[in-house]
Amino acid sequence: MSTSRHIFYISDRTGLTAENIGEALLNQFGHLKFKRFTLPFINTVEKARTVVAEVNRSAEQEGQRPIAFVSVVDDEIRSIIKEANAFQINFFDTFLDVLAKELNAEAKQAEQGHHSIGNTQRYDARMEAVNFSLNHDDGISDKNLQEADVILMGVSRSGKTPTCLYLALQYGIRAANYPLIPDDLESTDLPRMLKPYKDKIFGLTIQPERLQAIRQERRPNSSYAKIDTCRSEIADAQAMFKRHGIPFTNTTDKSVEELAVYILQACKLQRRF
Amino acid sequence: MSTSRHIFYISDRTGLTAENIGEALLNQFGHLKFKRFTLPFINTVEKARTVVAEVNRSAEQEGQRPIAFVSVVDDEIRSIIKEANAFQINFFDTFLDVLAKELNAEAKQAEQGHHSIGNTQRYDARMEAVNFSLNHDDGISDKNLQEADVILMGVSRSGKTPTCLYLALQYGIRAANYPLIPDDLESTDLPRMLKPYKDKIFGLTIQPERLQAIRQERRPNSSYAKIDTCRSEIADAQAMFKRHGIPFTNTTDKSVEELAVYILQACKLQRRF
Numbered sequence: 370m371s372t373s374r375h376i377f378y379i380s381d382r383t384g385l386t387a388e389n390i391g392e393a394l395l396n397q398f399g400h401l402k403f404k405r406f407t408l409p410f411i412n413t414v415e416k417a418r419t420v421v422a423e424v425n426r427s428a429e430q431e432g433q434r435p436i437a438f439v440s441v442v443d444d445e446i447r448s449i450i451k452e453a454n455a456f457q458i459n460f461f462d463t464f465l466d467v468l469a470k471e472l473n474a475e476a477k478q479a480e481q482g483h484h485s486i487g488n489t490q491r492y493d494a495r496m497e498a499v500n501f502s503l504n505h506d507d508g509i510s511d512k513n514l515q516e517a518d519v520i521l522m523g524v525s526r527s528g529k530t531p532t533c534l535y536l537a538l539q540y541g542i543r544a545a546n547y548p549l550i551p552d553d554l555e556s557t558d559l560p561r562m563l564k565p566y567k568d569k570i571f572g573l574t575i576q577p578e579r580l581q582a583i584r585q586e587r588r589p590n591s592s593y594a595k596i597d598t599c600r601s602e603i604a605d606a607q608a609m610f611k612r613h614g615i616p617f618t619n620t621t622d623k624s625v626e627e628l629a630v631y632i633l634q635a636c637k638l639q640r641r642f
Numbered sequence: 643m644s645t646s647r648h649i650f651y652i653s654d655r656t657g658l659t660a661e662n663i664g665e666a667l668l669n670q671f672g673h674l675k676f677k678r679f680t681l682p683f684i685n686t687v688e689k690a691r692t693v694v695a696e697v698n699r700s701a702e703q704e705g706q707r708p709i710a711f712v713s714v715v716d717d718e719i720r721s722i723i724k725e726a727n728a729f730q731i732n733f734f735d736t737f738l739d740v741l742a743k744e745l746n747a748e749a750k751q752a753e754q755g756h757h758s759i760g761n762t763q764r765y766d767a768r769m770e771a772v773n774f775s776l777n778h779d780d781g782i783s784d785k786n787l788q789e790a791d792v793i794l795m796g797v798s799r800s801g802k803t804p805t806c807l808y809l810a811l812q813y814g815i816r817a818a819n820y821p822l823i824p825d826d827l828e829s830t831d832l833p834r835m836l837k838p839y840k841d842k843i844f845g846l847t848i849q850p851e852r853l854q855a856i857r858q859e860r861r862p863n864s865s866y867a868k869i870d871t872c873r874s875e876i877a878d879a880q881a882m883f884k885r886h887g888i889p890f891t892n893t894t895d896k897s898v899e900e901l902a903v904y905i906l907q908a909c910k911l912q913r914r915f
Binding site: 374382383384385386389390393394397398399400401407409410436440442456458460461463464465467468469471472474476477489491492493495496499500503530531534535538579583586624625626627629630631634 | 647655656657658659662663666667670671672673674680682683709713715729731733734736737738740741742744745747749750762764765766768769772773776803804807808811852856859897898899900902903904907
């Protein structure tokens with residue numbers, strides 16, 4: 370018998386919602402061990418039967434029923450999956466009827482394809498935002514800074530690029546990215562290129578020890594990666610943020626998701642979808 | 643009285659899980675109109691009281707109680723939010739106790755800070771994967787193609803870059819990206835650079851009309867954006883995929899999330915976190 374309880378994420382789409390709920394709940398039992406399996410695109414009766422077989426096999430082999438987080442809209446497919454030998458958490462089953470009652474409306478099967486105009490618009494907004502971020506990564510071009518929704522500023526490797534890309538992909542936000550180089554940091558002024566856009570700037574800072582570890586990975590034993598360099602760059606950057614009243618946050622203990630939501634809120638940005 | 647029902651996403655973290663569940667459920671009522679408000683980082687009693695006031699104000703102004711999707715772990719904060727005049731869907735309340743019973747374990751408050759080694763590792767894996775994708779965007783460098791988990795191949799603007807970046811950010815997958823240019827498409831052979839890595843290649847294709855619209859946006863009235871150019875490039879690319887047994891999918895009606903999960907599954911990729 371295994372020590373890791375098996376977890377199945379079963380979805381008619383990507384499984385991301387089932388994973389999200391499941392991980393939030395399982396995170397409350399961080400002292401236990403789990404082994405995870407995601408089964409996406411379970412959108413036919415045949416696939417549902419295969420899922421049931423796989424879950425039942427797991428239950429038999431492990432000597433205990435797995436836990437299944439199920440996110441399936443179609444009633445027929447869901448009822449087949451229900452026959453599987455698993456402890457099932459199914460949020461459509463649990464919440465859809467009560468929500469329908471509150472809304473005083475019947476749930477209509479969502480259109481299955483994704484041909485809707487909404488999807489195309491979302492894709493376009495994402496593409497534009499991703500292209501925007503890529504074209505403005507590392508402050509190379511200021512041509513379209515005026516079109517930026519936000520400009521992330523910080524020393525090299527403080528977390529600007531992944532945050533920009535996440536803002537673009539998740540929210541369609543056009544996030545540019547300005548790395549503070551030593552020349553910038555010696556001045557008490559804002560970098561000239563950014564002055565017209567001061568209101569869009571958000572600062573990122575980071576713990577010196579963490580920055581040192583990241584830089585050391587990238588350029589081992591360089592002066593760039595020395596702890597003294599990291600300390601002084603960070604101190605100068607924070608002084609600049611404070612001098613010019615630029616809002617900023619420390620990225621050290623934040624995930625990219627948390628940073629993105631924090632920046633949305635702090636800069637009162639409107640997501641584009 | 644407004645025609646759009648107000649929706650609140652209330653969370654002690656980013657609100658992404660609450661939004662995910664809520665949108666999946668509300669999507670079943672696509673004929674109704676909603677107005678959405680996300681209230682993230684509600685992690686103190688004071689913030690919870692502000693939320694209650696905001697929700698109650700909405701109920702009063704709109705003449706009907708809003709719907710709240712609540713994702714808050716802390717019992718005290720959650721009990722304050724419960725006093726708000728809203729129809730509340732709270733998945734911790736609903737699922738945590740039954741899950742604890744099934745696991746035969748007590749839920750322990752998750753550590754609040756994010757200083758855990760797991761978080762740092764996740765951040766590092768993401769950074770590496772994002773850097774990898776950026777360094778290999780548009781096939782510029784083949785130096786490290788051997789380190790790629792997957793190589794997305796397709797004609798210009800078929801959706802490679804956002805998919806690569808999403809794979810990196812969401813799953814830590816190192817996704818390189820090879821654009822098929824007319825020279826490649828004239829040959830019956832695979833592009834020379836890619837031959838050693840044939841098993842890692844995944845093809846993207848797209849509807850000619852959609853490709854034309856995307857290219858037209860980017861380079862209006864160019865021969866690149868002509869429907870005939872799009873048709874012939876796509877036909878050549880698909881012929882290449884088939885000739886060399888490269889798995890591929892059509893991106894036209896898929897979201898970036900769906901593409902990413904589809905590729906994970908088709909290429910049997912192991913997510914890195």
